[in-house]
Amino acid sequence: MSHPWIQSALLSAAFACLPAAHADNKALAIDEMEAYLEFVDYGGGVIFAEQIPADEWNKMLVIDARDAGQFARGHIPGAVNMDWRQVLAQRHTIPKNKPVLVYCNTGSLSAQAGFALRVAGWDNVRVLQGGMEEWKAKGGFDAAARATTPAKH
Numbered sequence: 001m002s003h004p005w006i007q008s009a010l011l012s013a014a015f016a017c018l019p020a021a022h023a024d025n026k027a028l029a030i031d032e033m034e035a036y037l038e039f040v041d042y043g044g045g046v047i048f049a050e051q052i053p054a055d056e057w058n059k060m061l062v063i064d065a066r067d068a069g070q071f072a073r074g075h076i077p078g079a080v081n082m083d084w085r086q087v088l089a090q091r092h093t094i095p096k097n098k099p100v101l102v103y104c105n106t107g108s109l110s111a112q113a114g115f116a117l118r119v120a121g122w123d124n125v126r127v128l129q130g131g132m133e134e135w136k137a138k139g140g141f142d143a144a145a146r147a148t149t150p151a152k153h
Contacts, residue, residue: 045114047101047126049135049143057141060099063087064132065110076103076132076140084113088120096122103128103135 057078064075065084075081082090084104094100100122102110107130114127128135139146 045118045126046129048129049138050146051144053144054141060101061095063100063102065102065104065113070105076135084109087113088116091117091120094122096124098124100125101128104131105133106131
């Protein structure tokens with residue numbers, strides 16, 4: 001039978017280690033982010049709608065990083081909904097062997113989701129610059145064709 005003071009001492013020792021463990025985890029996370037920022041290309045994994053040919057969309061996993069309500073009101077056809085705060089929790093469902101495109105309305109939430117995934121080891125992730133709003137404005141799946149079609153005078 002354990003003595004109460006032994007249990008108390010062990011519990012106190014365990015709690016004393018928590019701040020150090022937290023500090024170690026925080027330092028490790030910062031190290032990972034610094035390593036990423038040192039080697040990431042200038043665009044940081046951002047891609048414009050007009051850079052994606054129409055026939056490439058079906059080769060990507062397209063993640064709508066908005067909440068379920070916004071997704072239900074409209075999304076890029078073929079996209080799956082994964083709230084930006086949940087991408088790391090759901091990362092086991094995201095392939096590393098095919099392109100992944102993350103978007104939201106404007107790009108701000110998807111940029112955070114994309115950054116988190118790239119720091120976690122997904123180097124196949126791109127963020128749609130301007131989000132769904134810009135994608136629609138540039139012609140959706142036809143944005144690449146529209147961008148490469150000469151203007152008629």
